[in-house]
Amino acid sequence: MTSNKTYANRTKIFIDGQHGTTGLQILDRLKDRPDIELLELPMADRKDLGKRAEIAKAADIAVLCLPDAAAKELVAALGDADTVVIDASTAHRVADGWTYGFPEMAKDHRQKLLDSNRISNPGCYPTGAIAILRPLVDAGIVRADSTPAVFGVSGYTGGGKELIAVHEQPGVEPFGLYGLELTHKHVPEMKKYSHLKHAPMFVPSVGHYAQGMLITVPITRDIVARKVSAKDVHNVLSDYYAGETFVPVRPLADRKWLERDRFLRADRLVDTNTMELAVYGNEAEEQILAVASLDNLGKGASGAAVQCINLKTGVDETTGLAVAA
Numbered sequence: 318m319t320s321n322k323t324y325a326n327r328t329k330i331f332i333d334g335q336h337g338t339t340g341l342q343i344l345d346r347l348k349d350r351p352d353i354e355l356l357e358l359p360m361a362d363r364k365d366l367g368k369r370a371e372i373a374k375a376a377d378i379a380v381l382c383l384p385d386a387a388a389k390e391l392v393a394a395l396g397d398a399d400t401v402v403i404d405a406s407t408a409h410r411v412a413d414g415w416t417y418g419f420p421e422m423a424k425d426h427r428q429k430l431l432d433s434n435r436i437s438n439p440g441c442y443p444t445g446a447i448a449i450l451r452p453l454v455d456a457g458i459v460r461a462d463s464t465p466a467v468f469g470v471s472g473y474t475g476g477g478k479e480l481i482a483v484h485e486q487p488g489v490e491p492f493g494l495y496g497l498e499l500t501h502k503h504v505p506e507m508k509k510y511s512h513l514k515h516a517p518m519f520v521p522s523v524g525h526y527a528q529g530m531l532i533t534v535p536i537t538r539d540i541v542a543r544k545v546s547a548k549d550v551h552n553v554l555s556d557y558y559a560g561e562t563f564v565p566v567r568p569l570a571d572r573k574w575l576e577r578d579r580f581l582r583a584d585r586l587v588d589t590n591t592m593e594l595a596v597y598g599n600e601a602e603e604q605i606l607a608v609a610s611l612d613n614l615g616k617g618a619s620g621a622a623v624q625c626i627n628l629k630t631g632v633d634e635t636t637g638l639a640v641a642a
């Protein structure tokens with residue numbers, strides 16, 4: 318239950334990097350909230366470390382939407398200040414003392430987030446990969462010592478201002494694989510939070526469209542601990558995310574979300590904080606495919622940060638509205 322009550326003590330939030338792709342989206346989601354007071358630096362001071370640290374210390378929550386190096390220097394300047402830091406960069410995703418900002422990752426995870434003032438927002442691709450792999454590894458379906466393959470396609474906003482500028486020029490590739498060194502910066506967090514012993518093999522790609530992504534994980538006989546069906550995999554995921562507003566699991570082998578009964582659009586959840594999961598299978602060949610669909614800027618970045626802000630400030634996690642007494 319929610320109400321439109323007014324807030325005597327608004328939560329002070331500073332978005333460091335608020336003019337960037339992720340920062341602007343967070344700003345947009347928070348700017349009209351009656352429970353939040355946004356602290357801002359003049360444009361000319363936006364890269365002044367002293368001023369950034371000062372305003373971050375005055376804030377209840379500092380959200381870092383910065384390149385890794387700028388996030389690290391702000392965190393160092395903050396020291397042990399009790400400001401809650403939500404870092405959207407890759408800098409602290411597997412670092413000691415930081416809690417991964419993915420509330421649905423495990424049943425006890427929300428409490429860990431409530432107890433922590435250093436929160437690292439998940440990467441967009443890992444949000445899908447971990448959502449699929451962790452329940453399956455924990456259920457003993459996927460072997461922890463196996464090497465799952467993870468494939469992802471993202472809209473070009475996933476690469477921030479730099480990649481957006483590239484895609485605004487003519488002649489850019491319509492679709493391209495990258496990360497072919499197989500050392501993408503998201504691999505360590507996928508490994509750690511999926512409870513895998515080895516790095517999964519991750520191949521990302523970018524399409525010439527702005528927003529939205531798909532992540533696929535084949536569940537093949539060489540990575541499973543025992544013979545399983547698509548229904549087994551679907552049951553594990555459905556049970557794991559039962560009651561989670563933002564992680565619905567589609568019916569087994571669902572075709573209703575396909576365009577022209579064939580195509581799964583990568584941009585179907587744009588501007589939402591929802592990530593849908595689905596499972597398909599070819600029983601005869603013992604082949605199963607798990608799919609995650611999300612917005613790289615929504616559940617994959619800004620939406621996830623706002624969800625953690627809601628959790629930390631005690632408003633309804635899904636709506637951002639006050640919880641009625």
Ligand SMILES: NC(=O)C1=CN([C@@H]2O[C@H](COP(=O)(O)OP(=O)(O)OC[C@H]3O[C@@H](n4cnc5c(N)ncnc54)[C@H](OP(=O)(O)O)[C@@H]3O)[C@@H](O)[C@H]2O)C=CC1
Pocket residue numbers: 333334335336337338339340363364365381382383384385387405406407439440441474475476477478479613614617618
């Ligand atoms: N885009 C996405 O889908 C996702 C991005 N992320 C992560 O979020 C972070 C931000 O990414 P994104 O928004 O895409 O990047 P952008 O390049 O779009 O924005 C980065 C912002 O940081 C500012 N900035 C750069 N250096 C400094 C500095 N030293 N001090 C203060 N501000 C600085 C930039 O200002 P200016 O432009 O003026 O230089 C810009 O406003 C990155 O770490 C990224 O990896 C995470 C998940 C998804």
Ligand SMILES: CC(=O)N[C@@H](CCC(=O)OP(=O)(O)O)C(=O)O
Pocket residue numbers: 405406407439440441442471472473474475476477480502503521522523617
């Ligand atoms: C399409 C594209 O370029 N995507 C980015 C990742 C986006 C993201 O999640 O960034 P962080 O891990 O920094 O948070 C990339 O692969 O580098």
